[in-house]
Amino acid sequence: MTLPSFDALNVGDAIPLLALPPVSRLTLALYCGASGDHNPIHVDTDFAHSAGMPDVIAHGMLSMAWLARVLTDWVPQTAIREYSVRFAAMTQVGERITCSGQVTEKFEAGGERRVRLALSTVNAEGQIKLAGDAVVALA
Amino acid sequence: MIDRQFIGHTMPAFEVLVEKGRLRFFAKATGQTDPVYTDDAAALAAGYSGLPVPPTFLFCLEMESPDPAAIRNLLGMDYRKLLHGEQGFSYHRTACVGDVLRFEQRIEDIYDKKGGALEFVVRQTRVSNQRGEAVADLRTVTVLRHG
Numbered sequence: 001m002t003l004p005s006f007d008a009l010n011v012g013d014a015i016p017l018l019a020l021p022p023v024s025r026l027t028l029a030l031y032c033g034a035s036g037d038h039n040p041i042h043v044d045t046d047f048a049h050s051a052g053m054p055d056v057i058a059h060g061m062l063s064m065a066w067l068a069r070v071l072t073d074w075v076p077q078t079a080i081r082e083y084s085v086r087f088a089a090m091t092q093v094g095e096r097i098t099c100s101g102q103v104t105e106k107f108e109a110g111g112e113r114r115v116r117l118a119l120s121t122v123n124a125e126g127q128i129k130l131a132g133d134a135v136v137a138l139a
Numbered sequence: 140m141i142d143r144q145f146i147g148h149t150m151p152a153f154e155v156l157v158e159k160g161r162l163r164f165f166a167k168a169t170g171q172t173d174p175v176y177t178d179d180a181a182a183l184a185a186g187y188s189g190l191p192v193p194p195t196f197l198f199c200l201e202m203e204s205p206d207p208a209a210i211r212n213l214l215g216m217d218y219r220k221l222l223h224g225e226q227g228f229s230y231h232r233t234a235c236v237g238d239v240l241r242f243e244q245r246i247e248d249i250y251d252k253k254g255g256a257l258e259f260v261v262r263q264t265r266v267s268n269q270r271g272e273a274v275a276d277l278r279t280v281t282v283l284r285h286g
Contacts, residue, residue: 001185020170027168027170030164030167030168031168031169033164033168034161034164034165034167034168034169034199035165035168035199035202036199036202036203037199037202039218051219060223060226061195061198061199061223061226062168062169064195064226065165065169065193065194065195065196066169066170068193068194068195069169069170069171069173071194072173072193072194073173076185077191077193077194077230077233078186078233080194080230081229081230082227082228082229082230083194083195083227083228083230084225084226084227084228084278085225085226085227086224086225087222087223087224087225087226
């Protein structure tokens with residue numbers, strides 16, 4: 001994988017987005033096992049009901065992993081310097097999530113040319129679920 | 140109210156082995172299709188010593204602590220009232236399969252908002268590898284809802 005050109009990028013440029021299939025219970029079960037996060041609120045509907053929730057909710061860190069794929073589909077992960085998110089809203093079963101990123105800043109630091117990206121995951125209605133940013137070192 | 144005396148408290152360090160099966164399982168669970176994350180040959184060809192630890196999997200490895208509830212219990216937080224508010228990573232070096240990662244957790248800050256209705260715990264975790272090299276710093280903000 002070759003690094004995108006720092007010079008060719010402009011503030012405001014979008015990087016390729018990632019559109020996911022609707023969130024399924026199978027995906028939540030797989031993520032429960034793979035992540036080691038066994039909180040029943042993500043996989044056990046009976047537990048969710050007892051906690052006053054209408055249904056299970058997706059793991060926030062599953063969305064953060066999807067959003068990281070936007071970065072690693074674009075650059076090798078060795079180029080990622082920082083990555084952080086705020087969990088703004090819960091992601092529900094059946095929602096169709098899209099992950100995207102946009103260049104917000106170009107700068108030099110640590111002897112490298114870097115870009116800052118604004119990142120988000122949104123549902124089909126455009127509701128923001130995760131909002132974050134990343135710093136990536138480019139050639 | 141969470142006792143503010145725990146600001147600055149450090150937890151006992153622990154080590155976690157990065158296992159191949161978990162990395163492949165995580166790739167499947169997150170819909171990862173890039174062979175670098177599942178295929179040894181592709182990872183080697185990309186310059187890694189083996190399958191790389193994807194960006195957010197460090198958080199999962201941190202949950203492999205001998206006592207994942209240690210901080211909750213120390214601070215007396217009911218897990219049913221907890222929310223994951225923010226998560227951040229600063230990366231220094233990509234960890235790979237076979238690495239033994241050392242996690243050092245520190246309670247960086249505890250504060251409240253909305254007249255104490257919400258309390259926030261900021262945890263900072265330093266991750267290094269078996270050679271003592273810095274791998275990443277994790278920042279986790281947990282929200283405790285009262286009422």
